Amino acid sequence: MDTNRSGAEPSGRSRQGIVWAGAVIAAAAVAAYHNSLAAQFNFDDGPAIVDNSTIRHLWDLGAVLSPPPGGATVSGRPVLNLSFAVNYAISGRAVWSYHVLNLLIHILAGLTLFGIVRRTLGFNRGMGCQPMISIKHGLAAHATFISFAVALIWTVHPLQTEAVTYVVQRAESLMGLFYLLTLYGFIRYADESEGERRKAEGGKAKVEGGSMFSLSAFRFPLFSISACLLGMGTKEVMVSAPVIVLLYDRTFVAGSFREAWRLRKKYYAGLAATWILLLCLALGTGTRGGTAGVNTGVDPVSYWLTQFPAVVHYLVLAFWPTPLVLDYGMQLAPSAATVVPSLLVVAGLAAGSVWLLTAKTRNLRAAGFAGAVFFAILAPTCLVPVVSQVVAEHRMYLALAPVVTVAVVGGYLLLARAWEKAGKSGAPLRSYLVLCLAVAAGLGFATARRNEDYRTSLSLWTRTAEEVPLNPRAQYNLGQVLDQQGDRPAAMEHYRAALRLKPDYFEAHTNLGIALADAGRWPEAIAEYEQAVRLGPGFAQTHYNLGNAFLHLGNLTEAIACYEEARDLAPDDPNVYFNLGVALTKAGRVAEAIPAYEEAVRLRPDSLQAQIDLAYALTHFDRLPEALPHFQVAARLEPDNPEIRNNLGCALAQLGRTAEARVEFEAALRLAPNDAEVRANLAHLPGTP
Secondary structure, X not given: OOOOOOOOOOOHHHHHHHHHHHHHHHHHHHHHHHHHOOOOOOOOHHHHHHOOHHHOOOOOHHHHOOOOOOOOXXXXXXXXXHHHHHHHHHHOOOOHHHHHHHHHHHHHHHHHHHHHHHHHHHOOOOOOOOOOOOHHHOOOOOHHHHXXXXXXXXXXXXXXXXXXXXXXXHHHXXXXXXXXXXXXXXXXXXXXXXXXXXXHHHOOOOOXXXXXXXXXXXXXXXXXXXXXXXXXXXXXXXXXHHHHHXXXXXXXXXXXXXXXXXXXXXXXXXXXXXXXXXXXXXXXXXXXXXXXXXXXXOOHHHHHHHHHHHHHHHHHHHHOOOOOOOOOOOOOOOOHHHHHHHHHHHHHHHHHHHHHHOOOOHHHHHHHHHHHHHHHHXXXXXXXXXXXXXXXXXXXXXXXXXXXXXXXXHHHHHHHHHHHHOOOOOOOHHHHHHHHHHHHHHHHHHHHHHHHHOOOHHHHHHHHHHHOOOOHHHHHHHHHHHHHOOOHHHHHHHHHHHHHHOOOOHHHHHHHHHHHHHOOOHHHHHHHHHHHHHHOOOOHHHHHHHHHHHHHHOOHHHHHHHHHHHHHHOOOOHHHHHHHHHHHHHOOOHHHHHHHHHHHHHHOOOOHHHHHHHHHHHHHOOOHHHHHHHHHHHHHHOOOOHHHHHHHHHHHHHOOOHHHHHHXXXXXXXXXXXXXXHHHHHHOOOXXX
């Protein structure tokens, strides 16, 4: 329940204002993101959602809470995986429900931020129940309206689109929601425990430091710890939440770390215990499929240096959110000298935050806390190298909150001071709210425009390639999209553009080879496949692709060698065995082809061509009794194929099973009445009139 400075419940008018503020925040979010609901699945949505078999059955919690390992976004994040399972149960692979839940999560996060900022601006229980900010400017009295402006701007800010519209980045927004709920739960806990303490003192009851005074007092500590635990199961960035809660307690409530621990040691022990889950999940995923960690092939020092300009860029986007980019590429800082300006900016901000935290003035300590939150949220992805994303806008989802809070609150204080110097009476709240609403309207419009980029993979990667033309992955992904849409020439141009930027781009060589092969440009395709084999010798598909190209050109010796290499790397791939059998047959090595065909049939019994080719190979050596079952399977797989029915009839006739042969020839004749070969075979059967 909300309280004012004296601890009383808010008036009806105040409560009505809170409800209206929350409703406007939610409505603004819907308006800004209304056009995100039709956006397609993109990029990492594939392995995390579309191809994720663990989310197919919601009530199979063993599978749902064991997301696929490797580098998928859901790996090691069971709560995130569970949320996708809920969506799959609602709409399967239809994307609308995923967007609806993403938007709902974002709205709840915005409302929670509203509650946190409002309570923080209005009260400071640890210091005589005085407001956090100097009251002469009326900020505490208007905490609802200022916190409304903070939450509204944060909610509609276009920098949030990647975490809201890009479905799989729910990892960031859901973690952000749990992070905020953890802090909000603590604030409510601190409110209630302070109220219970005063009641106890008024009744002269003995109160133990840190004890919980009634059963109902357990609700907010448990709520906060539960939210923290869920956050740990959503994304690793949650690691700093217990520390930030303790810092909040020290800054706004208890006044010191020692007093915070004395009053709430059991609560903090519960928060710290949530790290156990995070540790277990992190150990279980290791390097997240080679995409994160210091032993993933990326130079850690270069990565760390790159984070200084990245943080400065994030701050610039917070105040001027354009251009927004899905994928910044993997370019690392070439040297320490190139990042000196941004290093000085970041170091100055970090040092300033530490200094402000030790200040005696409440306003300065609050600013220091905001700086600490900003750096704490970004620290995990700045310190642990993420190979696939050197810079990523979604990392600013929660880190944007302290930036917006400082900007809005600081802007109000500056305006109030100017208002005061101008000799005007009262507080400039109405004028400031109009300004904030105008800013929010502009940001919301920009968010809606950015959402248009996410409508299709083509529009998203086209925009990304335009904004970061030197990003090879953007060129490659745009090529893939064009390839899937049938624009093969344009796709090849983008594959080549990616290779000019990154000559050792294995996937680009592979896809360019496939595109060239489909266009009938086999020598060029072979050149690309050979490069792919050189770059990825451990991938069976590259050897298989190269073998197919050699087979098409009749280079059977080379084709067989490639297929044998692919077979050794992928012993369970039926396609490899089948094509190996084809190459061996064409090379006149039919006896060697038979085991290859047999393995292909064993691995994929419903492969029509494998059944037929195996039957023919066995027939070549007069092994008709062995060939017959394969002809019969082929006939069952495609009963309306006259050629297959005719071949089966011939096999039966040669085995002396005349009656059965007649049935097959007659069936073939019904399917192909003018087929002279079938008529001749039927005529030569004994007993035919």
